[in-house]
Amino acid sequence: MLKIENLKKSFKDKIVLSNISFKIDRGEILALIGPNGVGKTTTLNCISHVVKKDNGKIFFNNEEFTENMKHQLAYVPEDRNIFQNLNGYDYKKIWSNLYPNWNENVFEKIAIKYNLDLNKKIEKYSQGLKTLFLVALAVSSNAEILLLDEPTQHLDPTIRVEIMKIMREYADNEKHVLVSSHEIFEIEEYADKIAIIKDGEVIYHDYIDHAKEKHRIIEAYQDTKTGTIIGLVGNNLLVKTDEDIGRYPKLNEIIIGYLNEKQEIKLF
Numbered sequence: 001m002l003k004i005e006n007l008k009k010s011f012k013d014k015i016v017l018s019n020i021s022f023k024i025d026r027g028e029i030l031a032l033i034g035p036n037g038v039g040k041t042t043t044l045n046c047i048s049h050v051v052k053k054d055n056g057k058i059f060f061n062n063e064e065f066t067e068n069m070k071h072q073l074a075y076v077p078e079d080r081n082i083f084q085n086l087n088g089y090d091y092k093k094i095w096s097n098l099y100p101n102w103n104e105n106v107f108e109k110i111a112i113k114y115n116l117d118l119n120k121k122i123e124k125y126s127q128g129l130k131t132l133f134l135v136a137l138a139v140s141s142n143a144e145i146l147l148l149d150e151p152t153q154h155l156d157p158t159i160r161v162e163i164m165k166i167m168r169e170y171a172d173n174e175k176h177v178l179v180s181s182h183e184i185f186e187i188e189e190y191a192d193k194i195a196i197i198k199d200g201e202v203i204y205h206d207y208i209d210h211a212k213e214k215h216r217i218i219e220a221y222q223d224t225k226t227g228t229i230i231g232l233v234g235n236n237l238l239v240k241t242d243e244d245i246g247r248y249p250k251l252n253e254i255i256i257g258y259l260n261e262k263q264e265i266k267l268f
């Protein structure tokens with residue numbers, strides 16, 4: 001299990017993460033959700049030791065996840081920065097040397113399936129193929145933990161679907177997968193759990209199925225006796241309740257409800 005406890009990070013006097021906590025069991029994909037600039041990348045950077053956390057704990061299988069355990073983690077960062085002048089074979093060589101459990105078979109299968117030209121310099125790949133290539137390296141690492149920052153961003157629908165399939169297969173192979181995303185309509189296609197970040201904190205963290213069971217959408221004028229009003233979803237309200245009222249929400253409505261203010265803002 002990958003467990004993040006009360007992670008904190010500031011840049012100078014700007015508090016970016018004040019309380020990030022969640023856990024991912026073996027075989028699970030957790031989607032970290034939040035608006036732009038909320039700290040999703042910073043969370044992934046802290047877990048992968050790309051930046052130093054200020055406080056909080058990161059555990060992997062009940063042991064503190066330290067920098068010297070980095071070979072147990074593979075990361076596809078958001079900027080998809082690559083070294084210039086290296087071709088696919090060069091990259092594969094670097095990654096296969098970094099990861100003791102490198103799985104050549106997986107890499108070959110992906111390269112063949114997607115027709116990746118490994119003689120070509122990676123900077124010459126299209127954005128979609130570059131992402132696919134970086135995902136191929138990451139999943140061939142066979143690392144216990146896979147982090148992907150906005151893996152489907154700016155990609156056409158066919159490559160998106162392929163990347164979601166690869167992530168799912170990787171998790172199903174007893175791995176721990178953490179994905180940051182603001183593509184709230186596609187999360188359900190691959191993730192088991194969500195963690196919603198707002199104002200530096202995880203404000204809601206649950207299995208998607210449970211989240212749907214625990215909430216209802218009601219009309220704004222409707223009342224709830226024992227439930228908690230979470231936020232506005234269009235003209236309706238998201239409520240956390242056991243009462244049999246309104247209707248069950250879709251995942252995107254749960255996310256919008258948590259991220260929205262409770263008060264409606266009149267624009268006109």
Ligand SMILES: Nc1ncnc2c1ncn2[C@@H]1O[C@H](COP(=O)(O)OP(=O)(O)OP(=O)(O)O)[C@@H](O)[C@H]1O
Pocket residue numbers: 011016034035036037038039040041042043078182
């Ligand atoms: N190295 C840094 N130095 C200073 N500020 C930083 C640094 N890295 C991130 N930040 C700031 O931290 C905040 C969170 O950024 P982060 O990239 O983690 O958000 P995000 O949720 O991933 O956003 P996006 O969805 O746009 O990628 C932003 O205000 C950003 O400017």
